[in-house]
Every structure is written in C-alpha cells, then in structure tokens.
Amino acid sequence: MVLIMEKQQLLDYLYGLERFGMKLGLEEITKLVDALDNPQFKFKTIHVAGTNGKGSTSAFLASILQTAGYKVGLNTSPHLIEFNERIKINGEKISDEELVALIPEIKQKVEENDIQTTFFEFTTALAFKYFEQQKVDYAIIEVGMGGRLDATNVIKPEICVITNIDLDHTKHLGNTKLQIAPEKAAIIKEGSIVVTGEQDPEILADFKMVCEEKNAELFVLNEEISYDVILSGLVGQAAKVTGLLEGNFEFKMLGEHQIKNGLLAALAILKMNPYFSLNAIKQGLHNAKWSGRLELVNHKPLVLIDGAHNVAGAITLNKFLESTVQKIKGMKILILGIAKDKQIPEMVDLIVPFADEVILTQGNFKPAEIEVLKKEVVRHLSEDKITVCPEVPNAIRKALELVTDDGIIIATGSLYMVGDVLKHRNLFKETD
Numbered sequence: 001m002v003l004i005m006e007k008q009q010l011l012d013y014l015y016g017l018e019r020f021g022m023k024l025g026l027e028e029i030t031k032l033v034d035a036l037d038n039p040q041f042k043f044k045t046i047h048v049a050g051t052n053g054k055g056s057t058s059a060f061l062a063s064i065l066q067t068a069g070y071k072v073g074l075n076t077s078p079h080l081i082e083f084n085e086r087i088k089i090n091g092e093k094i095s096d097e098e099l100v101a102l103i104p105e106i107k108q109k110v111e112e113n114d115i116q117t118t119f120f121e122f123t124t125a126l127a128f129k130y131f132e133q134q135k136v137d138y139a140i141i142e143v144g145m146g147g148r149l150d151a152t153n154v155i156k157p158e159i160c161v162i163t164n165i166d167l168d169h170t171k172h173l174g175n176t177k178l179q180i181a182p183e184k185a186a187i188i189k190e191g192s193i194v195v196t197g198e199q200d201p202e203i204l205a206d207f208k209m210v211c212e213e214k215n216a217e218l219f220v221l222n223e224e225i226s227y228d229v230i231l232s233g234l235v236g237q238a239a240k241v242t243g244l245l246e247g248n249f250e251f252k253m254l255g256e257h258q259i260k261n262g263l264l265a266a267l268a269i270l271k272m273n274p275y276f277s278l279n280a281i282k283q284g285l286h287n288a289k290w291s292g293r294l295e296l297v298n299h300k301p302l303v304l305i306d307g308a309h310n311v312a313g314a315i316t317l318n319k320f321l322e323s324t325v326q327k328i329k330g331m332k333i334l335i336l337g338i339a340k341d342k343q344i345p346e347m348v349d350l351i352v353p354f355a356d357e358v359i360l361t362q363g364n365f366k367p368a369e370i371e372v373l374k375k376e377v378v379r380h381l382s383e384d385k386i387t388v389c390p391e392v393p394n395a396i397r398k399a400l401e402l403v404t405d406d407g408i409i410i411a412t413g414s415l416y417m418v419g420d421v422l423k424h425r426n427l428f429k430e431t432d
Contacts, residue, residue, distance in 0.1 A: 335395050336361070361395035366416075
C-alpha cells in the first residue's frame with residue numbers, strides 16, 4: 001500500500017509537468033540527458049517514426065531481437081492502462097519499485113539544473129536511464145510526435161525506421177504529407193541506415209535527398225524488397241498471416257497491414273545485420289503482441305478493440321472490417337469515441353457504416369463532445385440506433401445488452417478510449 005501511494009505521488013508529479021504543454025524542441029531534453037551522463041549512448045538503439053504502425057513495428061522489432069537472445073528495451077507511448085507500459089524490457093513492464101527509485105533521481109537532476117522539462121521529456125529520460133541501469137543490448141525507441149523536435153531525437157540509432165507518412169498532428173507538423181515528411185525524416189542521422197514502408201514517390205524523393213545529405217543508406221519496402229525478404233525464408237510466415245485473416249481471430253497481430261509492418265521490421269533487422277537468424281525473425285514475428293490494435297478481447301460475443309485514432313488508422317480498420325464483418329451473422333455494435341482534434345467526419349464515414357447500432361462515449365483525454373460525434377453519425381444511422389453513454393463502463397454494459405451471441409462489439413476511435421475499455425474488460429468476461 002505504501003509503495004502504491006508513493007508511486008501515485010510521483011506520477012502526480014510527472015503528470016503535473018504537463019503544465020508545460022506540448023513543447024517541441026531538444027534544448028531541455030538535451031540538458032536533462034547531459035545531467036544524467038547521456039544514458040542513451042550506453043546501448044544500441046533503433047529509432048521508429050511514422051504516422052501509423054510505429055507501435056506495431058516497434059513490437060515486431062523487439063520480439064525479433066528478444067527471440068534471438070538479446071536483452072531488449074522498448075519505449076513507446078501512450079500507455080493504454082498504466083504508465084509502466086511505456087517502458088519494457090523483454091516484454092516486462094518497469095516495476096513500481098523501479099519507478100519509485102528512478103523518478104526521484106531524475107527529479108533531483110531536473111531541479112538542480114533548473115530544467116523546464118515536459119512530461120514526455122522526463123519520461124523519455126526515465127526510459128533511457130532505466131535501460132542503461134538494466135544493461136540492455138538494444139532499445140527500440142518510438143517517436144512520440146513528428147521526429148525533428150521530438151524528445152527521443154537525442155539518440156544515435158543503429159538504424160532508422162519510418163513506417164509511413166500521413167496526416168496527423170497537423171497543428172504541430174503541417175497540413176500536407178509533404179510538409180510532415182521532413183519532420184519525420186529528421187530522425188535520419190549521419191551515416192545511418194534507413195528503412196521505410198512509405199510508397200509515395202514525392203515523399204520518397206525527399207527521404208532520398210535527406211539520405212544523400214547525411215550519407216545515409218535508404219531501403220524501401222516495395223514489392224521487390226518484400227519478396228526478397230520473403231524468399232529469404234519468410235514465405236511461410238506471410239502465408240500463415242494471410243490465411244489467418246480469413247476468419248481466425250487467434251493470431252496475436254490481426255490485420256493485413258501487419259504483414260507490411262512485420263516485413264518492415266524484418267527488413268530493418270536484415271539491413272542492420274545481413275547474417276541475422278531467419279528462424280529468430282520468423283519466430284519473433286509470430287510471437288509479437290501489441291495491445292489495443294485489432295485485438296480480440298472476448299469470443300462470445302466477439303469483442304474487437306482497435307486504437308484507430310486518425311484517418312489513416314480508420315482506413316486500415318475499414319479494410320479489415322470489410323473483409324471480416326460480413327461473415328458475422330449477429331448484431332454489429334460499435335462503441336465509438338474520438339479525440340476532439342481529429343478529422344471526425346472522415347473517421348465516422350470509414351467506420352460507422354459497418355455498425356447496426358452505435359454507442360457514443362468519451363475517452364479519458366481530450367475527447368470530442370458527444371453532440372459533435374452524434375451530428376456526424378446521424379448521417380449514417382437513425383437516432384433510434386444511436387445511444388449516448390459518456391462513461392466507458394456504461395457504454396460496455398449497453399453494448400452487451402444489444403449484442404447477440406453471434407454478433408460483434410467493435411470499440412474504436414481513440415487510443416485513450418480503447419485503454420479505458422481494456423481497463424474494464426472484466427465486464428466482457430462475465431458473458432464469455
């Protein structure tokens with residue numbers, strides 16, 4: 001009990017740092033890691049940027065390296081249920097005891113050096129220090145937002161991975177893909193290896209230009225390279241994933257897009273080390289897990305949650321539902337909550353048409369007003385098919401009232417809302 005109280009007090013301090021807002025720039029994080037003797041240089045790193053697929057690709061990378069016998073750190077954001085999820089080693093979250101020991105140490109450096117750190121900067125430094133103390137071999141570091149001025153951009157990675165470029169965080173990064181691309185490409189370091197899943201010729205031209213300026217090698221996961229990787233021994237895995245898309249919900253990483261994310265991770269590993277074990281790659285891809293992304297959390301009724309939180313994510317979800325939901329005979333119930341700074345009409349158009357009924361709710365962080373959501377949803381469904389339940393537990397209970405045993409509940413629209421659903425997943429288990 002004392003440990004839990006102490007942890008909560010320290011987390012309250014961390015969340016209190018959000019008073020500094022979303023402050024893009026490397027000045028304060030550089031001061032902080034300098035004060036900590038630059039722990040980020042004490043282990044090998046892989047830097048992962050992009051609009052969508054960063055977390056899944058990071059999870060694939062970590063799983064592959066762990067399968068090969070390495071001690072692997074994984075730093076991602078945001079967390080879904082508890083803060084500890086952001087910092088893992090070999091799949092294990094940082095413990096409360098370790099948090100309680102480390103946060104005061106870093107807090108002392110912040111105060112001694114008058115560093116105006118944000119929540120994300122402090123958390124990033126915390127991950128670096130923990131990985132140093134635990135002597136990891138590799139750490140997979142996921143960019144928080146953008147890349148150029150993101151707090152994670154103080155590392156010197158073995159390899160840089162850019163999943164794709166799409167519209168998100170436009171207030172901070174730009175209103176077009178071509179404006180956003182340089183922000184992501186700024187993680188590319190002098191002499192580094194760069195792999196990307198991006199296919200847009202104009203964006204790839206920008207990446208190529210940056211790589212030429214920085215004497216970096218660029219590898220694109222196009223059809224030719226993906227086949228090359230598959231023919232090197234991954235054909236069985238790719239076929240297995242494709243087969244499982246036809247209705248088997250047991251696979252840990254659902255969705256055709258995960259083939260691309262997995263192959264991107266495999267390509268990164270092989271470009272970093274051409275002699276890397278293909279068996280470790282295949283097994284690592286199979287073992288990888290990433291919570292809250294096309295995750296099946298119940299079977300009767302089926303309950304699928306997906307953290308699609310922007311248009312690109314909604315398009316991916318749309319493709320998956322298009323190929324699977326038509327096979328569901330019973331009621332299709334959608335629990336929907338979207339953040340207020342997202343492209344709500346476009347996301348609604350992509351997701352809502354699959355639903356027989358929609359329950360509107362709100363996540364725990366910057367949720368859109370219910371009436372704003374409802375205004376868009378009524379373009380697809382009559383009002384008697386729309387229920388308002390602002391609190392997520394009540395939304396779950398209502399969905400369970402409406403769904404049939406042979407139906408499906410889909411919860412999506414926001415990572416924060418999906419985290420709230422996972423927090424109350426025991427409500428589903430009562431009906432399984």
